[in-house]
Amino acid sequence: MIKSKNIKKTLSVSFTALLAFSLISPVYGDSSTTTSAGASTISAKVSAKLNQQFSASEYVTYLVKLKDQVDTESVAKHAFQKASAEQISPAAAKLSVRTTVVNSLMDTAEKTQQSVEEYLKKEVNNGNVKKYKSYFIVNAFAVTSTKEVMDNLATLPEIDKILPDEKRELQKVEIDKDAQPVVEESTADQAVADQAAVDTAVTEVNAQKSVEESVYKDAVTPSRVEWNITKVKAPQVWAKGIDGKGVVVANLDTGVEYTHPALKRKWRGLNASGQVVNPELSWYDAVNGASLPTDSDGHGTHTMGTIVGSDSNGTNEVGVAPGAQWIAVRVFNPDTTDSILLDGGQWLLAPVDKNGKKHPELAPDVVNNSWGGGPGLDEWYRPVTQAWRAAQIFPEFSAGNTTWSNPGGAGSVANPANLPEAYATGATDVNNKLASFSLRGPSPYGEVKPEISAPGVNIRSSVPGGVYEGGWNGTSMAGPHTVGLAALLLQAKPSLTVDQLEDVISKTATPLTDSQYRTSPNNGYGYGLIDALAAVNSVLK
CATH class of the missing domain: 3.40.50.200 (Peptidase S8/S53 domain)
Known part of the structure; x- marks a missing residue:
């Protein structure tokens, strides 16, 4: 039995005005000409704390979380059911479930991150992105860039939230x-x-x-x-x-x-x-x-x-x-x-x-x-x-x-x-x-x-x-x-x-x-x- 806890997901504002953005070949506007709808979208997605960080530095590292996230509990449940039906050994069943979960996470990241990564690569060449890294355990990116790049990312409909890359300390003993x-x-x-x-x-x-x-x-x-x-x-x-x-x-x-x-x-x-x-x-x-x-x-x-x-x-x-x-x-x-x-x-x-x-x-x-x-x-x-x-x-x-x-x-x-x-x-x-x-x-x-x-x-x-x-x-x-x-x-x-x-x-x-x-x-x-x-x-x- 898989421990079940539902995540409360926050619904983002309507993105009707953003449908013109193609998921395959997105067009990014200059942040100085952002529409009121775009500004509202940015405000809804970007952490206020992160905006404050940009006031002190031209380049800031932040996390970009995509909307499409894998329900790993559901994936594991179905994988267990399949393994049980095949009557394989417990060890083989456990490995099958683990592999299925990892593959599902990787597949989702590969299918949904392409347009974001293409944009980031372009901005690396333009000098506006210092570095970035993609993740699959959470469908997300860590990006170090200018505020303009962050704002452009926020206007994309596939982006859920943009959050600070918070500093974490070891528990002191x-x-x-x-x-x-x-x-x-x-x-x-x-x-x-x-x-x-x-x-x-x-x-x-x-x-x-x-x-x-x-x-x-x-x-x-x-x-x-x-x-x-x-x-x-x-x-x-x-x-x-x-x-x-x-x-x-x-x-x-x-x-x-x-x-x-x-x-x-x-x-x-x-x-x-x-x-x-x-x-x-x-x-x-x-x-x-x-x-x-x-x-x-x-x-x-x-x-x-x-x-x-x-x-x-x-x-x-x-x-x-x-x-x-x-x-x-x-x-x-x-x-x-x-x-x-x-x-x-x-x-x-x-x-x-x-x-x-x-x-x-x-x-x-x-x-x-x-x-x-x-x-x-x-x-x-x-x-x-x-x-x-x-x-x-x-x-x-x-x-x-x-x-x-x-x-x-x-x-x-x-x-x-x-x-x-x-x-x-x-x-x-x-x-x-x-x-x-x-x-x-x-x-x-x-x-x-x-x-x-x-x-x-x-x-x-x-x-x-x-x-x-x-x-x-x-x-x-x-x-x-x-x-x-x-x-x-x-x-x-x-x-x-x-x-x-x-x-x-x-x-x-x-x-x-x-x-x-x-x-x-x-x-x-x-x-x-x-x-x-x-x-x-x-x-x-």
Whole structure:
């Protein structure tokens, strides 16, 4: 079953006066002679904020959204029905649906963007357009041009809206390098029982895994399983022989240090001999163009570590799904904008080889998005999350952290985490208490947000330089736990759809309440703390 949410579409003003514009060979007038009808059309389509930007600069980058957009949910639904009728395997069905969705998006873009692109090419030659890029995940362009070009584009009947290319910032995390080892508030007997459960699970992992089969070269050391990994009961799932093997995860982040000992052998761009093979299909740098995974910030390496990280010698068990493979897209630097995030989101839907061919079969199964903006209704990234879902890519988003401009409280959950198609994760501490910085629901659509919670206080994971660092705090640290759990579930039952993954994770969570949130689910903890053991057991029945 595909998660269904209808987008409210704004109807544009009548374009009767514009029918003289041919879709094949449009005629563009000079902006100085724009008719009153044309001026009205421009005003209706162009963001007021964007017009203000042109008052400060001759060339401005903006997004041009076309009216003709693909209903990816409907496309996926029909593709599933066709696959079911053909009685093909679940894996083949999932690939068929994903390929159908991507092809539909690409076909629509190719058929509807031609006249706009011809005009932009002409204006490049005239010096009025510095650069442009077309997208298919959203039928749109990113254009850097003069205001005259923008106004001319706005008069075209096939154009829906022209929007600013907004600047986006990574969710800032708090790092307490002096943080002490985490100690849970529990009785001595309970602490002993909890440690015994982990020790037993780790012993079972080592007993059943041969050196050749294991993701570990040596035995797992119980004392090096991080508290947060123990908290979500991942070691007990490993004891069942389930560690995420065969599943591909991804993050849209600051990049990943692929040479890190906790991550290197899990990168899909390395073969069994440790040689780099077709790196462009397992890594995309949308900001700096680096050919191999790298991370100058640390955020992306830390989040990826919590998803899949583990040393080869059995120490530093920092990840929930240490058997999974990873790929990554670097989208964040100080100048990140909407167009860069669209670029990264599109690549994940269908990684691109050296010849420009798109490969939907190499898309990840799950994607971590430990980033976000302000609260409130903003659907700029909604088509991306819808396309991911339709293509059976699980879209996890961090709920967001309090800032000076968003101090939290009801309805503060960040965008895009507040979108209906996003599965949002809030942060808890070692005692299962909601972190003070974790943003809360409901969403602008009246839905419970976040959907789920995971540890996000004093998290230790991999950081650049081949080392580890604790004391990291943020919903950015919580979200990767949910991604790791999704990977475990997909190994346990590969046929699970995105909707089914959500249902399993939510329904098997440990309900959490407090003096403010007295019933569950609620807009602080969602359905509660993820429980990897309960979730996996539920799909193995």
